[in-house]
Amino acid sequence: MIRVDEKGFYGKFGGAYIPEMLHPNIEELRENYESIMASPDFQQEFQMLLKDYVGRPTPLYYASRLSERHGAKIYLKREDLCHTGAHKVNNTIGQILLAKRLGKKRIIAETGAGQHGVATATVCALMGMECTVYMGELDIHRQRPNVERMKILGAKVVPATSGSKTLKDATNEAMRAWINNPVDTHYIIGSVVGPHPYPEMVALFQSVISEEIKWQLQEKEGRENPDAVIACVGGGSNAAGAFYHYYDVPEVRLIAAEAGGLGVHSGKSAATTALGTPGILHGSKTILMQTEDGQVIEPHSISAGLDYPGIGPVHAHLFDIGRGEFLAVEDEDAMKAGIELSRLEGIIPAIESAHALHALNMIEFKKDDIIVVNLSGRGDKDLETYIKWGGY
Amino acid sequence: MNRIQYLFNTKKERVLSIYFTAGFPHLEDTLPIMEAIQAGGADIIEIGVPYSDPIADGPTIQDSNQIALENGMSLKKLFEQLKGFRAKINLPVVLMGYLNPIIQYGMEEFCQKCKEVGIDGLILPDLPMQQYLDDYKEMFEKYDLFNTFLISPQTSEKRIREIDANSNGFIYMVSSHSITGAKSGISEEQVTYFERVKAMGLKNPRLIGFGISDAETFSTASQYSNGAIIGSAFIKKIKDSANLNADIQEYIKSVIQ
Numbered sequence: 001m002i003r004v005d006e007k008g009f010y011g012k013f014g015g016a017y018i019p020e021m022l023h024p025n026i027e028e029l030r031e032n033y034e035s036i037m038a039s040p041d042f043q044q045e046f047q048m049l050l051k052d053y054v055g056r057p058t059p060l061y062y063a064s065r066l067s068e069r070h071g072a073k074i075y076l077k078r079e080d081l082c083h084t085g086a087h088k089v090n091n092t093i094g095q096i097l098l099a100k101r102l103g104k105k106r107i108i109a110e111t112g113a114g115q116h117g118v119a120t121a122t123v124c125a126l127m128g129m130e131c132t133v134y135m136g137e138l139d140i141h142r143q144r145p146n147v148e149r150m151k152i153l154g155a156k157v158v159p160a161t162s163g164s165k166t167l168k169d170a171t172n173e174a175m176r177a178w179i180n181n182p183v184d185t186h187y188i189i190g191s192v193v194g195p196h197p198y199p200e201m202v203a204l205f206q207s208v209i210s211e212e213i214k215w216q217l218q219e220k221e222g223r224e225n226p227d228a229v230i231a232c233v234g235g236g237s238n239a240a241g242a243f244y245h246y247y248d249v250p251e252v253r254l255i256a257a258e259a260g261g262l263g264v265h266s267g268k269s270a271a272t273t274a275l276g277t278p279g280i281l282h283g284s285k286t287i288l289m290q291t292e293d294g295q296v297i298e299p300h301s302i303s304a305g306l307d308y309p310g311i312g313p314v315h316a317h318l319f320d321i322g323r324g325e326f327l328a329v330e331d332e333d334a335m336k337a338g339i340e341l342s343r344l345e346g347i348i349p350a351i352e353s354a355h356a357l358h359a360l361n362m363i364e365f366k367k368d369d370i371i372v373v374n375l376s377g378r379g380d381k382d383l384e385t386y387i388k389w390g391g392y
Numbered sequence: 393m394n395r396i397q398y399l400f401n402t403k404k405e406r407v408l409s410i411y412f413t414a415g416f417p418h419l420e421d422t423l424p425i426m427e428a429i430q431a432g433g434a435d436i437i438e439i440g441v442p443y444s445d446p447i448a449d450g451p452t453i454q455d456s457n458q459i460a461l462e463n464g465m466s467l468k469k470l471f472e473q474l475k476g477f478r479a480k481i482n483l484p485v486v487l488m489g490y491l492n493p494i495i496q497y498g499m500e501e502f503c504q505k506c507k508e509v510g511i512d513g514l515i516l517p518d519l520p521m522q523q524y525l526d527d528y529k530e531m532f533e534k535y536d537l538f539n540t541f542l543i544s545p546q547t548s549e550k551r552i553r554e555i556d557a558n559s560n561g562f563i564y565m566v567s568s569h570s571i572t573g574a575k576s577g578i579s580e581e582q583v584t585y586f587e588r589v590k591a592m593g594l595k596n597p598r599l600i601g602f603g604i605s606d607a608e609t610f611s612t613a614s615q616y617s618n619g620a621i622i623g624s625a626f627i628k629k630i631k632d633s634a635n636l637n638a639d640i641q642e643y644i645k646s647v648i649q
Contacts, residue, residue: 007522017491017518019448020542021566023551162454163444175447176571182546280492280518281445293466294496295444 002247002314002323008196009285011320013313016195018283021179025187028102030197036101037094037204049093050208053126054083056090058209060216060372065344070360072369075226076347077213079238079376086350086377087206087238088119092188094205096123099186106130106185110174112139112167112234113304113352114146115377116190121155131155134173136166139304146381164298167308171282191235192312195283199240199312206241213372214245221370228253228365231374232355233326234270234306236315238376243318253325255363256315257355259301260328270299271328272311273319281310287319302331302385303351305377327362329355337361338379339392350377351385395484395512396538396561399435400597400618407619408610408648409436409599410626411488413456414473415465416442417631422473423480425630428637430483432644436599437481438515438621441467441489448517450571452624456631467497471505478510486540486561488515499528503535513538513561521558529558540564545585549592556594565589565617567602572624578603578612586616610647622647 008014008030016026036042050056058078067074079087092109099107107124110133111117117133124131133150137159140147150157159165160173171193178187192199192206214224229246231239233256246252261269269275276287279294288310289297301307311319318324329337338354341347349357353376365371379386386392399407410429414422422439429437442460446453467489477485487506494502494516506514514537519528521541532539538561543552545568555563567582582603589598597618604613605625613620626643633639 015523016520017523018520019517020520020547020555021448021544023520024546024548162451163458168445172445172447176450179448179571182544277496279495280490282447283518290492290496292496293468294493295461296492 002317004196004200010314010317012278013284013286013316013320014196014199015285016283017280017285018195019179021182025178025182026195032102033098033197033201036098042097042101046094046097050090054089054093055081056208057212057216058082060213060220062220063345066341069344071367072365072371074360075217075370075372076375077209077242077372079209079374080347080349080353080378084119084122085380086115086119087209087241088116088190089122090208090241091190091202091205091237092116092119092123095186095188096127096129099188100127102186104184104186106132106181107188108132108134108174108177108185109188109190110134110167110170111190112136112170112307113381114139114143114150115305115381117155117157118146118149118153120188120190121150121153124155125153132177133157134160134170134177136160136164136170138165139167139170143304143381166298167304168296168298175282191237192240192314193235193282193284193310199284199314202237203240203244203314206237207244209238209241209374210243210245213242217370217372225249225252226372227369228255228363229372229374230255230257230356230359232257232306232352232376233311233315234259234308234352235310236312238374240312240314242372242374247323254318254323255359256324256326257329257359258326259303259306259355260330261300261302263330264328268300269328270301270306270308272309273326274328276310284313286310286313287316302334303355305350305352306355327359329358333358333361335389335391338386347375348379349375350379351382353377394536394538396436399484400562403435404597404618406614406648407436407597407599408434408644409438409619409621410434410644411438411440411621411623412626412630413440413442413453413460414470415460415463416456416627417459417633419463419465421636422470423477424636425640426477426481428640429644430481432641433648434483434644435619436484436486438486438488441470441487441493443490443493446490448571450624452627453572456627467493467502471509474509484512485510486513486515487511488517491516491518500531503531503537506537507535511537513540515540515564517542521555525558542566543589552589552592552594556596559596562597562599562618563594564621565598565600567600567604567613572602578609583616590616607647607649
């Protein structure tokens with residue numbers, strides 16, 4: 001079984017390596033998240049919002065022209081159709097309902113590309129809670145539209161000016177802000193990273209993705225299990241959600257597309273499993289990109305959402321035990337896959353999701369194989385990157 | 393006898409610990425800074441091992457970490473510099489560092505090296521107590537390294553008792569819920585917390601850190617504990633110092649008066 005153990009580990013990875021100042025907050029979460037999530041009152045509100053606010057279930061769409069091109073039966077799980085344009089909102093809805101029940105008044109979050117920041121600002125507006133989002137100064141300049149979206153929604157956006165001024169540093173700043181305001185504040189982490197119980201909690205909120213794939217595939221194909229599920233991995237929340245109910249079904253291949261950047265060995269890459277080694281980042285033991293001396297290395301990806309030097313501990317475990325197949329997809333190939341989907345199916349994908357689409361060119365399958373690609377987000381936010389790249 | 397234990401056996405009040413980041417402001421300043429801290433009259437030297445992502449530290453110490461790394465500091469380099477320092481330094485010396493660089497170095501090799509050069513204790517802010525007990529306690533004891541835990545105003549009485557039972561050397565009281573260098577001065581609320589912990593009658597001495605910067609805050613903190621730790625304020629003092637030795641001694645003397 002691939003589940004978190006009592007101490008917060010997936011095999012060798014996970015745990016809660018946090019300063020003592022955060023211990024009460026993490027303990028409070030750890031002791032309460034399962035019972036709150038299981039309570040009928042929580043479930044009722046959560047399910048209602050997923051349905052009427054987020055727009056779930058999202059379609060499982062048979063992409064016939066893409067299938068023809070690649071020679072397999074390809075389904076797209078349309079998380080790009082979620083309110084706010086990506087899967088991120090599944091988690092922020094869940095966590096804000098949890099925060100309310102824990103009596104919290106303020107919400108903080110980190111964001112890279114701004115998708116999680118927007119999803120957090122959205123649910124804070126919905127619940128009337130104060131919201132502060134930490135974002136790398138560099139990303140603030142790169143992702144202007146999302147910064148403005150957050151501000152329109154009433155959130156305060158605080159630039160992280162330390163280190164490389166990107167997602168890693170925004171996460172550091174959010175953790176520091178939590179240390180400074182531990183009593184009334186909940187930190188909504190956006191991926192399956194951070195100290196236990198975050199990786200499992202976020203995965204549970206995202207697990208609705210594979211829950212739906214199962215019954216939708218049953219309806220369409222008369223079987224719950226595809227031959228493979230493909231998802232992109234930065235921290236890995238959409239992948240964790242798409243894989244969750246297939247972890248323990250070994251005949252379903254779990255394929256994770258990491259950002260190869262300009263090439264795995266170019267020095268400009270975010271292919272964590274290819275380049276990383278075990279270590280501790282943002283409160284959990286995982287695989288991360290680091291120097292021999294244990295200093296964290298700045299990654300590179302054309303996609304801000306995959307521009308992270310680590311991966312969630314559950315993915316480190318899937319990699320470690322060989323349950324997941326990890327591929328490095330380079331910037332150029334991801335962009336081309338994004339254009340291919342646009343031309344064949346009329347769907348412009350987020351560049352993160354385009355990494356998962358290129359994986360179709362990297363794996364071998366048989367003609368009748370059923371492949372589900374998790375289309376985690378839509379490409380609107382990436383228009384500027386598409387334009388700058390220009391290859392269409 | 394461990395030097396930390398010896399210190400607290402002989403001095404119970406107004407113990408002053410000074411923190412600095414190894415490799416800051418310049419790569420080769422480590423030993424000169426240690427000598428100046430000793431000559432100035434402080435009681436404990438706390439050396440920070442620089443890290444790219446110090447999540448419990450505020451901007452001042454973050455910057456010093458960044459500069460130290462750019463200067464080329466690493467654990468390997470630090471241990472080279474510390475070789476033979478015991479010929480000149482009698483004070484207890486504590487290493488403060490985040491886990492990742494230490495794990496990459498190898499925890500056992502790290503402990504062995506600490507013992508070899510003459511380190512007395514460790515402060516590892518992202519090593520939780522349970523992990524310490526499960527994985528490292530035996531190892532630290534084997535190399536006679538005292539482990540210091542932090543407590544904050546949020547730490548429950550039950551947890552403080554557990555920490556006290558599992559600590560040796562001293563307990564590091566974070567004076568408010570904050571990262572280092574975030575706040576200065578001591579508020580009434582903090583005094584209530586200091587008094588509450590004082591009244592618990594813990595077996596370990598307590599040093600108060602975060603927000604201590606001068607004679608006044610040092611004296612106030614010392615009323616409620618065995619002394620205090622100065623970090624960010626010290627880093628600020630040495631940042632642009634043209635004469636480290638004189639400036640450090642003058643600063644420490646002004647604090648302990």
